[in-house]
Amino acid sequence: MKEKPFLTHSTAPKRRCSVSTLSGVEGLTPKQERVLNFIRKKVGERLPPTIREIAGELGFSSTGTVRDYLKALEQKGLLKRTNNKSRAIELSARASFNKIPVLGTIMAGSPNLAYEEIQGYIDTDDLFLGRLSQDDVFALRVKGDSMIEAGIIEGDIAVIKKQPTAFHREIVAALLDNNEVTLKRLRRTRNNTFFLEAANKNYPPIEKKFSIMGKLVTVIRKY
Amino acid sequence: MKEKPFLTHSTAPKRRCSVSTLSGVEGLTPKQERVLNFIRKKVGERLPPTIREIAGELGFSSTGTVRDYLKALEQKGLLKRTNNKSRAIELSARASFNKIPVLGTIMAGSPNLAYEEIQGYIDTDDLFLGRLSQDDVFALRVKGDSMIEAGIIEGDIAVIKKQPTAFHREIVAALLDNNEVTLKRLRRTRNNTFFLEAANKNYPPIEKKFSIMGKLVTVIRKY
DNA sequence: TGACAAACCACACATTTGTGTGGTATATAT
DNA sequence: ATATATACCACACAAATGTGTGGTTTGTCA
Structure with a gap:
């Protein structure tokens, strides 16, 4: 229930x-x-x-x-x-x-995002998203500084378009096998395998198994 | 005319x-x-x-x-x-x-922003701004990398709330005496004078005369 | 001075729109 | 078997709403 x-x-x-x-x-x-x-x-x-x-x-x-x-x-x-x-x-x-839910943390145990975690809503109306519906998009609040060199800092709202795949160099929301979600840049090796790369020299690349939840389409920061 | x-x-x-x-x-x-x-x-x-x-x-x-x-x-x-x-x-x-005009460059000769430079509109509806009207807010597209350490990079949309003053450490849109507009952090010296500071070690502080157009309230970035 | 537009009012009328009453048929629950 | 909910229809009525005609006053422009 x-x-x-x-x-x-x-x-x-x-x-x-x-x-x-x-x-x-x-x-x-x-x-x-x-x-x-x-x-x-x-x-x-x-x-x-x-x-x-x-x-x-x-x-x-x-x-x-x-x-x-x-x-x-x-x-x-x-x-x-x-x-x-x-x-x-x-x-x-x-x-x-036409509101995008802003989600906080991720529910443990499954790749579903918990309804209870909604922190607020963003209007998609005109917001550079071109009329994406709630079915296609969600948002996450950024924690940590792993993407700081890409200009994404703690507290930012990352708007994610849901899709199971992405291209080389795109920034994606990825689900790791410990049910953690991170925002990282997707990279392809010469062997055509993929890994996740932080935009911060202090963080090592993530070579673990992961799945792509969607790609980053917009960042919003409120002062 | x-x-x-x-x-x-x-x-x-x-x-x-x-x-x-x-x-x-x-x-x-x-x-x-x-x-x-x-x-x-x-x-x-x-x-x-x-x-x-x-x-x-x-x-x-x-x-x-x-x-x-x-x-x-x-x-x-x-x-x-x-x-x-x-x-x-x-x-x-x-x-x-309830649309914020996204402005490009600044008209030379006066501290007015040119109507012709509008590049588009942002919906203020729900967008974390709390119902600011067009009279109170405008937006600028960010050029250069002078605020990169504050997570503001080239191409970002900076939403500015119009106000003639601001507090120490707030990021402001400032009008310099050569009619140039920059986004910088406002800082106060021990003598209670103000200067503008970039968020990038490669840029020196600006000690010239300037006026404050408004303060930064939101940053939006589209991928 | 006359023409004209802005800035109002009053009121009648037609259409749109919301509301209400009363119906039928089909399920599912008690 | 009876109650209840869903899923519809028809139609009447009143209220809300848009439209149209015909005014008055004031100021400007020629």
């Missing part, structure tokens, strides 16, 4: 209908989730939909149907509405679409 | 009615600008206002008044509307509120 799957890095096909897409939000029927996803998308586009717009685009012929869904989603705490106000649909943080 | 005042760093009281607040947008009457500013704020809050909401909060007793303004602003290319659609007000990029 404690293990809410979240931000799992798998290569399996996404968005199977019987499985919740928005990880961390349980108890949604597939149909309810479809409605929620539509609203997410629309709210991201700056003008939330009217119930008739929802009905139209989702193929319902009755506004009452949409009302049922909205009521259900509201009861489940995923959105808030204001009475008699057009388009007044607000997503709760849990359901918010 | 070429000199559109933009992002002027002055200590003079802001929002004098006779002066345009949204620099770079000429030909607006003060009243029109007031309406635009209201819409900017509301659109930033995710749900654009209805014309009656505009009328109410701005103290107009007639919807026709608002329509006149909306028409004027639309003709001036500051917003777009969709017929018969509630709250369907879109701001054009020029008028967009």
Whole structure:
């Protein structure tokens, strides 16, 4: 019950209908989730939909149907509405679409990131990411000084795009076999094997077994 | 005619009615600008206002008044509307509120930043800035390696909060007397004078006369 | 002086939009 | 067997909302 799957890095096909897409939000029927996803998308586009717009685009012929869904989603705490106000649909943080969760440490025992570790959210809206969804991206707070020569220092937010592979010289978030996650530069040897290299002369290269969680796409630092 | 005042760093009281607040947008009457500013704020809050909401909060007793303004602003290319659609007000990029302009170089001859140098926009929405408006913040693209030991490298976007003063050790955007802008750490001597210090041993401290444009609040780096 | 634009108001009207009531069908749980 | 939840539909109604016409006042420009 404690293990809410979240931000799992798998290569399996996404968005199977019987499985919740928005990880961390349980108890949604597939149909309810479809409605929620539509609203997410629309709210991201700056003008939330009217119930008739929802009905139209989702193929319902009755506004009452949409009302049922909205009521259900509201009861489940995923959105808030204001009475008699057009388009007044607000997503709760849990359901918010274009936000990147900022994660702290990594859950031991599996390559999943713990839902409980979310420290906050970043807006992906315009932020140089080109509309990546929550499914594709997450963020980590940087600890230590191993990447200091690449200008990445303690406290920075590293935005990671999830992908199982990366190229030579790209900076990646890698999962080591002790379930530790590090940010390092990926390097290829002459024998076409890969290893991880710190951007700090005081750290030796990591030649252990590792898997790539994703590559670094953005660094954000707040003063 | 070429000199559109933009992002002027002055200590003079802001929002004098006779002066345009949204620099770079000429030909607006003060009243029109007031309406635009209201819409900017509301659109930033995710749900654009209805014309009656505009009328109410701005103290107009007639919807026709608002329509006149909306028409004027639309003709001036500051917003777009969709017929018969509630709250369907879109701001054009020029008028967009919660975007920080990314500026390039500095216009020679005055401490104003040139409107023409805008390279893009950053969304301030949630981005760790806590709802700063365009009036308070701008961004610069970092050139050179003078701040490399502070983890700020070439190509980074430095988000600057405009303010005429800063504290010891804060990183500031400073305007030198040759109209050059640099990002440096502010330091105080024992005599309570201030100088600028690079975060790179190869650069000497700057003891020349300078003024502070603002302080660094965020660094963003895109890979 | 006349023309014109800005800056308002009042009010009627049509459309959009949210709400409410009442239904059907299908599961699943008790 | 009955209650309950999901997943829909139809339609009426009221409130919210956008649109349109026709004003007044003030200042500017020619």
